[in-house]
Amino acid sequence: MTDLPPPDAPAPAPPPTGVTAPGQDRLADGEWHRLHPATPLLRGGIAFVAILGVIIVNLRDIVIDIVFGGPDFDEDYNPVTFILEHDYLGLVVLGIIVGLLLTIGAFWLSWRMHTFRITDQLVEVRSGILFRTHRRGRLDRIQGINIVRPFLARLVGAAKLEVSVAGEDANIQLAYLGSSAADDLRREILLLASGTRQATDATAPAAASSGSLVTDRVNELLAPELDPSLAPPESVVKMHPGRLVGSLLLSVGTIIAVIAVVLVIVFSVQLEVGLVIFGLIPAAIAFGSYNFSRLTRSLRYSIASTPDGVRVGFGLLSTSNDTLPPGRIHAVQVSQPLLWRLTGWWEIKINRASSSSAQGAAGQANTTILPVGTMADVRKVLELVLPHMTGDIDLLERAIVSRGGDDGFTTSPRRAAIVRWFSWRRNGVAQTPGAVLLRRGAIWRELVIVPTARIQSVALNRGPFARRLRIAKVRVHTVAGPVSAYVGALDQDFAVEFFESVAHEAVAAGQADRSHRWRDEGAE
């Protein structure tokens, strides 16, 4: 997806005068554009400010000592006294000014040299001063577009747009753009990628700008998911903070932590060593901050349907907002951790072809598409992520909660109970016209749905022990991700039949699939 210009080609000339800063007009017009002017500050400038802060804090003591004649000023030999004694003050000031100018110049130059353009085939980014990089992504290979707004960037109204293309670390980052420019650009890229011919019709109705810069910023902070050009998509799932807290409390980690704390307290009381309790504090802090970050990033979860795919938003302070075009979801897993059974909550994860986008806002893995939800929520999310299966949602729900038996699944034979003690009745597979369903587990319940058009290959495995039981394992290969699509302990004759049938269906569905240009009906 990425390529450097051929070595003999002259380095791309500095952008011609036609280069425009974002925010002026459409960005996806095939011309080269520059990023948001605050980019250098947001990307590297923060480190610079931090260094400056450290220096100032360290010098503060010395300065206070000099001014107020601190007690140990005379004994201390510090840089400031050195400079003052040798009359280097002018030199130092000059050095600082030159250093500052150089840094600012370098930042400015790197901003000048960092340009991007979007044509109707490609997304291209050129960057670097000495070492030029030139990265290109094909629009029909786009796996998703993520808009991330780290907290500081949100304050200045900037956003990072990440176009993920299939492959390891194959993402094209446009950091940073103006907040509303990023939203517009995403819509335009998606339009171009979708194969719609008249992409130009989609010129944005100008964002409802209220004029004042401050009110704009405030509005964005309060409503970061609001896309000014579309009617704001209504999230189909509402995340209640209480449920989120409950879901974290009901995790195995929490239970273990509570038991450990109780044990430690009991022992320390018994043995009369009270200080042991203080040893728990670091662990408590670590545990608390882990859960707190999970909480804050899931707190403003939203999922909505847009014409160009599913949009998933996360994050409270730093937000991320990911759009997945149709046909970019390679596998879906609905699962239920043991303790969530008490409350009837479920979690949905997906596999997608781009992997480096794993870091969304605050480290949110972009593969969790529903952090916690009831069965009603699961149904709504499944409807969104599997648009071709909306008619089968009832079947899916039955498949998820069923204890096994008459539900369309072919499950493990009775003799496989040796290897699937509790789940042999439930452990099984089914095929619908658009997908393969694989179900596992009676205690930790899971259902994996793989759209047939996304299957990469199918495998059938049997080890020596399974051979004695006349059972086999079928694995459907999809792109790498948290979901693994396999079911073991199937009757071997059925497994062979199923393997053949899935292999056949995968070919047919792959041929018929046109979702890489999802709005381009019929034409290749």
Next chain:
Amino acid sequence: MTLELPDTQWRRVSPKYIVVDLVGTLIMAVIVVGGASIAPAVSGNAWLWFIPGSLAVVFLVTLAVTPRRVRAIGYQLREDDLLFRRGILFQRFVSVPYGRMQLVDVNRGPLARAVGLSELKFVTAAAATGVTVPGLPEAEAEELRDRLVGLAESRRAGL
């Protein structure tokens, strides 16, 4: 009873590959068993000979079943997909639709090259696919690669 798929005519790999596999395993065995023998030889502790001894047994068994294992490797070009099988004790069948192949690699190790064999590796977007057909005569491997690339091109699908 071994697992069989209905109506399949497996194409087997060259018998010469048995030699390649045997020699490769033998070299590995010498290195590993030799390495594991250093400790008992130096320390003089007779009990430590247990480690290289048991390793040697494992390698002997591996060598003994190698011919059967190589004969169990097979592949078939069906109308729309490539079918691959290997293993006797741990059997594995994989079906890869042609349109899903991202690239086809031809590799030659030093041993295989000495007897004129190549290895064909198929890569899809899923890392788990892992289909590698060893022991193909060089000409056949080249021809197969060109054919598969052609097939993949004509049936190219998205991801």
